[in-house]
Amino acid sequence: MNQKNIAILGAGSWGTAVAIHLAKVGHRVLLWGHDPQHVALMTEKKANPRYLPDIDFPETLEPSADFDRCIEEAHYVIIAVPSHAFAEIINKIKKTPQGLAWLTKGIDPQSHQLLSDLVSQTFGSTFPKAIISGPSFAKEVAHFLPTAVTLASNDSEYQKSIRELLHHDNLRVYLTDDLIGVQICGAIKNVLAIGCGISDGLGYGANAKAALITRGLAEMERLGLALGARAETFLGLAGVGDLVLTCTDDQSRNRRFGLLLGQNISINDAEQQIGQVVEGKYNASQVCFLAKQHHVEMPICEQINALLQGKISPKQVVQNLMSRPPKEE
Numbered sequence: 001m002n003q004k005n006i007a008i009l010g011a012g013s014w015g016t017a018v019a020i021h022l023a024k025v026g027h028r029v030l031l032w033g034h035d036p037q038h039v040a041l042m043t044e045k046k047a048n049p050r051y052l053p054d055i056d057f058p059e060t061l062e063p064s065a066d067f068d069r070c071i072e073e074a075h076y077v078i079i080a081v082p083s084h085a086f087a088e089i090i091n092k093i094k095k096t097p098q099g100l101a102w103l104t105k106g107i108d109p110q111s112h113q114l115l116s117d118l119v120s121q122t123f124g125s126t127f128p129k130a131i132i133s134g135p136s137f138a139k140e141v142a143h144f145l146p147t148a149v150t151l152a153s154n155d156s157e158y159q160k161s162i163r164e165l166l167h168h169d170n171l172r173v174y175l176t177d178d179l180i181g182v183q184i185c186g187a188i189k190n191v192l193a194i195g196c197g198i199s200d201g202l203g204y205g206a207n208a209k210a211a212l213i214t215r216g217l218a219e220m221e222r223l224g225l226a227l228g229a230r231a232e233t234f235l236g237l238a239g240v241g242d243l244v245l246t247c248t249d250d251q252s253r254n255r256r257f258g259l260l261l262g263q264n265i266s267i268n269d270a271e272q273q274i275g276q277v278v279e280g281k282y283n284a285s286q287v288c289f290l291a292k293q294h295h296v297e298m299p300i301c302e303q304i305n306a307l308l309q310g311k312i313s314p315k316q317v318v319q320n321l322m323s324r325p326p327k328e329e
């Protein structure tokens with residue numbers, strides 16, 4: 001094995017899980033967190049008690065609060081912060097790395113841009129970029145349970161080198177060059193997972209959930225195609241794979257947040273109860289912004305966004321969707 005130095009920027013559950021995976025397969029990993037107290041705790045406990053308390057760090061995983069050192073020493077830099085912090089992290093990088101990869105799912109809230117566009121603006125359009133997406137709950141990856149992900153990149157050599165880092169035993173990595181499609185899937189599945197949670201929280205059945213997933217997938221594909229994505233991406237791991245995972249399994253924070261809303265818990269209380277990032281709450285308005293800009297009809301996302309803006313109740317979401325005029329599939 002060719003040992004590499006890898007910096008993971010963001011010490012939440014997903015950044016930590018991928019750091020554990022990479023260290024377990026033999027790489028040297030620096031896990032950067034922005035909260036020095038949290039980094040000190042991880043260093044003392046040799047684990048991340050806040051997010052993955054029952055998993056010990058391998059020897060080659062070192063927590064660090066020193067951002068510049070992490071970038072300086074890394075052969076590979078992988079960003080793992082929530083989408084609202086992505087632009088801030090990109091702007092903090094002083095020394096241009098040989099390429100960037102990221103685990104973040106979402107759209108930049110300030111500019112309404114895809115994260116790949118932010119990276120291109122800062123480092124140039126041909127700068128090697130890689131996006132790791134698909135159905136991958138942090139805890140399962142950290143426990144080495146079988147998982148398959150999508151790796152999207154604009155540079156096939158760089159992409160293969162990232163695959164070599166990640167692809168191991170129980171983690172299979174599938175390649176694509178559809179950066180737009182993969183990012184649209186990752187942002188919209190979170191919004192739809194909130195919708196499925198709401199439906200289950202209201203006590204609706206399996207029929208309603210299957211309808212939301214299927215018609216939601218159609219919305220995802222419509223917006224993706226309008227932005228230049230390829231249709232097959234929506235039937236892949238980043239599309240239907242991650243959509244089914246997050247809409248149906250209670251490990252999903254987005255789904256659990258929706259469940260609480262469906263049970264009449266307020267948006268603020270629900271977010272507090274989850275206590276971790278709920279990307280769909282922020283990305284619903286970005287998705288609707290893009291839909292409007294590109295004249296794409298996305299009724300499910302629009303209704304969920306209206307609810308998240310406090311304009312309608314969970315029950316009204318369903319009433320509004322069911323009372324739409326009949327149409328062809």
Ligand SMILES: NC(=O)C1=CN([C@@H]2O[C@H](COP(=O)(O)OP(=O)(O)OC[C@H]3O[C@@H](n4cnc5c(N)ncnc54)[C@H](O)[C@@H]3O)[C@@H](O)[C@H]2O)C=CC1
Pocket residue numbers: 010011012013014015033034035051080081082083085088103104105106136137138139275276277279
């Ligand atoms: N947890 C999971 O299973 C998966 C998560 N993702 C995506 O990965 C991204 C990160 O999610 P998680 O790690 O799960 O979230 P998390 O809620 O577990 O942790 C988020 C981390 O980001 C840190 N953070 C917040 N603002 C920051 C800032 N301005 N600068 C630096 N760090 C900041 C927080 O302190 C926290 O450590 C999200 O986009 C999520 O959708 C993707 C696949 C799986």
Ligand SMILES: O=C(CO)COP(=O)(O)O
Pocket residue numbers: 105134135136137138190193242245246251252253254255277278279
């Ligand atoms: O993206 C994820 C799994 O692929 C995690 O989903 P949640 O953010 O809803 O927990």
